[in-house]
Amino acid sequence: MKVRFKPRIRAHAVLNERVAAYMRTADHVGARRRMVAKTVVILSWTVGSYALLLFAASTWWQVALAAVSLGLAMSGIGFSIMHDGNHGGYPGPAWVSRAAGFTLDMLGGSSYIWSFKHNVNHHTFTNIDRADSDIDLNGLARMSPVQAHKPGHRYQHIYTWGLYCLLAFRWILLSDFQNMASGLSGENPFPRPRGRELGLFVLGKVIALGLWSGMFFVQPWPLAVFGMLLTAVVLGFTLAIVFQLAHVVEKAKFPEVSGDPARCDKDWLTHQLETTADFAPRSKFWNWYLGGLNFQVEHHLFPKICHIHYPEIAKIFRQTCEEFDLPYNCYDTFLDAVVSHQRWLRKMGSGWSPSPAPSQTAHV
Numbered sequence: 001m002k003v004r005f006k007p008r009i010r011a012h013a014v015l016n017e018r019v020a021a022y023m024r025t026a027d028h029v030g031a032r033r034r035m036v037a038k039t040v041v042i043l044s045w046t047v048g049s050y051a052l053l054l055f056a057a058s059t060w061w062q063v064a065l066a067a068v069s070l071g072l073a074m075s076g077i078g079f080s081i082m083h084d085g086n087h088g089g090y091p092g093p094a095w096v097s098r099a100a101g102f103t104l105d106m107l108g109g110s111s112y113i114w115s116f117k118h119n120v121n122h123h124t125f126t127n128i129d130r131a132d133s134d135i136d137l138n139g140l141a142r143m144s145p146v147q148a149h150k151p152g153h154r155y156q157h158i159y160t161w162g163l164y165c166l167l168a169f170r171w172i173l174l175s176d177f178q179n180m181a182s183g184l185s186g187e188n189p190f191p192r193p194r195g196r197e198l199g200l201f202v203l204g205k206v207i208a209l210g211l212w213s214g215m216f217f218v219q220p221w222p223l224a225v226f227g228m229l230l231t232a233v234v235l236g237f238t239l240a241i242v243f244q245l246a247h248v249v250e251k252a253k254f255p256e257v258s259g260d261p262a263r264c265d266k267d268w269l270t271h272q273l274e275t276t277a278d279f280a281p282r283s284k285f286w287n288w289y290l291g292g293l294n295f296q297v298e299h300h301l302f303p304k305i306c307h308i309h310y311p312e313i314a315k316i317f318r319q320t321c322e323e324f325d326l327p328y329n330c331y332d333t334f335l336d337a338v339v340s341h342q343r344w345l346r347k348m349g350s351g352w353s354p355s356p357a358p359s360q361t362a363h364v
């Protein structure tokens with residue numbers, strides 16, 4: 001489903017000008033150095049954890065520690081390397097971004113399909129039901145008031161956290177193949193990969209399969225199964241919760257669109273500001289580990305800018321939003337955002353809706 005927005009407002013042009021002016025004088029050499037150093041640290045952390053899991057861990061608790069470390073390191077690749085890469089925002093020539101983006105394939109997810117699902121659908125139609133697949137849990141949980149409420153949703157503030165643990169399984173084993181078979185990302189068609197892109201899709205799946213099954217060649221199978229499952233649970237949970245904290249929280253809106261073609265009653269800048277929230281902007285730890293995903297307001301407007309610049313760009317956003325009386329959603333800490341996400345899950349689970357609830361037969 002495509003959605004049309006109202007014409008651009010002046011604040012959007014002003015924001016573009018101010019960010020462009022900042023980027024003309026920004027320290028690009030320093031940003032590149034920091035990204036390279038960060039990439040080396042996270043990749044070394046991943047390889048080190050993987051090696052420990054395969055060759056050093058010999059008891060259940062050692063496997064558990066190595067698997068948790070590996071899951072967190074792989075999430076770090078997703079946050080800080082592949083995300084910038086797949087947006088074309090990794091500093092340097094285009095091939096560097098493409099290589100950084102391919103790290104997603106090596107973890108098990110297709111960067112080709114991600115480029116449509118995330119870069120196009122999620123970034124453009126944020127929090128719009130049936131257009132943004134990030135808020136579509138196939139009816140198992142209700143993320144938006146626009147979605148139909150089912151009786152079982154009243155427990156979703158408890159069980160949704162468990163669903164997040166399954167994200168990596170679903171993504172690696174199911175979603176990519178379903179998307180390839182249907183040619184759809186959510187309800188939106190995308191061109192199936194051909195030639196080189198198809199080759200990279202297959203290559204990525206083969207490499208990921210080899211890496212994920214590596215433990216079975218060197219560890220006793222009960223430890224191998226345990227290590228692999230725990231790694232996938234940590235990876236899925238960490239990825240899911242971080243992406244949810246920027247959009248599925250009390251401060252974010254979930255616009256209802258109508259008509260054919262569907263129309264949103266806001267311009268795109270206002271839409272993005274209303275549907276997205278930053279969190280923990282002053283935390284050096286989260287700024288480093290999350291690769292700018294705690295500055296999603298800035299990221300959604302300027303996804304091709306490397307996340308190293310987001311803390312400075314956030315100052316421009318705050319000032320401009322204040323000047324033009326626009327919303328700027330932010331949670332001071334990571335925990336504030338987690339609590340807000342939990343409250344929102346409970347509220348949606350109760351059936352709350354600002355307008356009359358849609359019918360039970362509506363798409364969820």
Ligand SMILES: [Zn+2]
Pocket residue numbers: 083087118119123299303
């Ligand atoms: Zn993004």
